[in-house]
Amino acid sequence: MTGISLAEAFVAHNYHPLDVVVESGDGAWVTDVTGRRYLDCLAAYSAVNFGHGHPGLIAAAKAQLDRITLTSRAFHNDRLGPFAEALATLAGKDMVLPMNTGAEAVESAIKVARAWGYRVKDVPAGKATIIVADGNFHGRTTTIISFSNDEQARADFGPFTPGFVSVPYGDAAALEAAIDENTVAVLLEPIQGEAGIVVPPADYLPAVRALTSKHNVLFIADEIQSGLGRTGSTFACDLLGVVPDLYLLGKALGGGIVPVSAVVGNSDILGVLRPGEHGSTFGGNPLASAVGLAVVELLATGEMQERARMLGERLQASLRLLLGHGVVAVRGAGLWAGVDIDPALATGRRVCELLAERGVLAKDTHGSTIRLAPPIVVEPEDLDWAVGQLEAVLLELGAG
Numbered sequence: 035m036t037g038i039s040l041a042e043a044f045v046a047h048n049y050h051p052l053d054v055v056v057e058s059g060d061g062a063w064v065t066d067v068t069g070r071r072y073l074d075c076l077a078a079y080s081a082v083n084f085g086h087g088h089p090g091l092i093a094a095a096k097a098q099l100d101r102i103t104l105t106s107r108a109f110h111n112d113r114l115g116p117f118a119e120a121l122a123t124l125a126g127k128d129m130v131l132p133m134n135t136g137a138e139a140v141e142s143a144i145k146v147a148r149a150w151g152y153r154v155k156d157v158p159a160g161k162a163t164i165i166v167a168d169g170n171f172h173g174r175t176t177t178i179i180s181f182s183n184d185e186q187a188r189a190d191f192g193p194f195t196p197g198f199v200s201v202p203y204g205d206a207a208a209l210e211a212a213i214d215e216n217t218v219a220v221l222l223e224p225i226q227g228e229a230g231i232v233v234p235p236a237d238y239l240p241a242v243r244a245l246t247s248k249h250n251v252l253f254i255a256d257e258i259q260s261g262l263g264r265t266g267s268t269f270a271c272d273l274l275g276v277v278p279d280l281y282l283l284g285k286a287l288g289g290g291i292v293p294v295s296a297v298v299g300n301s302d303i304l305g306v307l308r309p310g311e312h313g314s315t316f317g318g319n320p321l322a323s324a325v326g327l328a329v330v331e332l333l334a335t336g337e338m339q340e341r342a343r344m345l346g347e348r349l350q351a352s353l354r355l356l357l358g359h360g361v362v363a364v365r366g367a368g369l370w371a372g373v374d375i376d377p378a379l380a381t382g383r384r385v386c387e388l389l390a391e392r393g394v395l396a397k398d399t400h401g402s403t404i405r406l407a408p409p410i411v412v413e414p415e416d417l418d419w420a421v422g423q424l425e426a427v428l429l430e431l432g433a434g
Contacts (some may be wrong), residue, residue, distance in 0.1 A: 035069060045374075052390050059086025062412035066394070073420050075396045075408045076390075079227070080259045082290035084332060085411035091289035094328035095321065103321040107313060113323035119299060120330040125281050126267065129304040131297040132318035132326075136174030136258040136284030138294040142219070142312060143254050143280055144177065146297065149306040151218030155250060161216045165251075167203035171228030172221070172256055184228075203323050204234040204242035213245070213316030219252040220245075220353070225272035227259040231365050232401040239276045246279075252303065253278040257368075258295070259369075262286040263333060263410055266343030267370030273367060279303055289329045294322045342410045344369040345417060349406070354422040359425070360433030373424075377402040379431050388430065392423040 037055035045179035054072065056064045064086055065076050075085060084091060098113065105111045118130040130148070133139050147164060151157040164174075168354045179187045180194035183264055190192070199217075201208040203226060224239060226232040245251040252376040255278035260270035262283065267273050269281065279302065297304065316322070332338060346368035353364045375385050382398025389396050389404075396406050408417065 038167075039281070043405050052386060052395070054390055054395065060086070061085040062409045063414060070393070071136070072393050072395045073416055074131060075406045076238050077393055077407050077409045078290060079285060079397075080264050080407050081285035083286035083288060083410050084329070085336065086290065086408040088289060088332075088411070090332060091291060091325060091328050093293050094324050095289075098321050098324035101320070102235040104316065104319045106315050107318060110265070111318075111323070113320045113327065117323035117327040117330070118318075120281075120327055121287075121296060121322060122299040122336070124261055124330050124333060125283075127281070127298050127300050128249050129299060129301045130309070131304055131312075132323070133284075133295045133297070133314050134293045134316050134322070135173075136282070136295050137178060138314065138317075139258065139282045139297050140172045140178055140221075140256060141175060143219075143282055145312055146280070146299075146304060146306060147219035147221075147252050147254065149311070149317045149394065150252065151216075151301055152198065153306050154302075155218060157216050157218060159170075160404045162218045163197050163199055163216050165199050165217060165220045166432050167210060167222050167226070168200050169203050169226055169229040169232065170200075170221075170223060171226065171316055172223070172258075173397050189423055194198075201227075203352045204238050205221075206238055206245065209242060210249075213249045213251060217249065217251050221256065221262065222255045224273075225260045225265065225367060227370075227371070228399055230374070230400055231367075231370055231405060233365050233367060239271060239274050241388045243276045243407075244280070244315055252280060254282065256281045256282045258284040260367075261343050262329070263330050263338040264370050264407065266346050267339050270367065286330055287326050288322065289325050292322050294326045294329075295379065296326075302331075338410050343386050345369055345410070345412065345414060348414060349417055349421070352418065353406075353424075356421075356428065358426060358434075360428030360431065364404075369410055369412070371405070373404050373406065375402040376433070377406065379428070379433055385424075385431075389423060392426065394420045394423045403429065 046168040055067045057067045058065045151162040171177045181198035199212050280299040288294035299362045363371045382404045384401045
């Protein structure tokens, strides 16, 4: 049996992958089991921001593998403290709650926000609410899908967790109207990823920050996909000079090597947690902490952020040249773009299949939208080549 048929036979069908079986990777390129190379323009949904097999990150992982990989949080380990200090410093905060996956970071922040609401804001027991945005994607656990309006993620998975109010994304007036005395937090993606790289109006995040401060409500920024260099800054919030109360980080924090996530904030908020109230056997493990520390050190120089900014300008400009030629809209920031294909021409899935045939790996979302998020280490000429392949696909499909 082939790799594809084995996966289809023995792996639950919760994904619909393209028919490519990747065997190895180097930088922005991957190689399949037949030896064919592809330019990776998805980067594992931004988990591989720094490329496949980044030498510094691999070295950190290998060195730690020879020492110790897991202690649980029942004991201290010598890697967690330095990692937490470095990450808190990078974010301008003073405390880190280490977890593993992005969804765990979101779930953790929900618990923290509720505890803060009851213990600090004096919200009546069981009444805390959190405001979210329509079109959000924060994961697929039961609580998180409770406040999603993606029926594909929700259908047949109820009953759902109460305590969430959803308002239109990008509408600060609607958000303020939803705030009441029981609101403990506003949870938002600074740029909505799964929705198609949706960038809100420039005044939206500053208004959210002002409103949450005015009404004594926490502002939680889910930077799991948008953070850690992807948008040309350390965090997407930085693009507008906005500082949330809590950052939710994941994906790229593990360097594409191990799952690492974190809630990062100040002790007046994260300090509401007491021993035994929340935990994770693998959260903050020595291997994850060693890799996470190497990631933070990579970002501390600012070089990756600047590269993403410069290459992002190049990517966005070249994609805009396709408007009216099979593309109806382009959105994005840094090396992150959502490209809406004319639905009369093809679905996003079909475009991604044709791109794969030409050696470019991308992924569709919501019908006719494709997402492009190449590793930040991608070479400029490779980026140009990828857009050229997209243009060729559109012409093949009959675009004018």
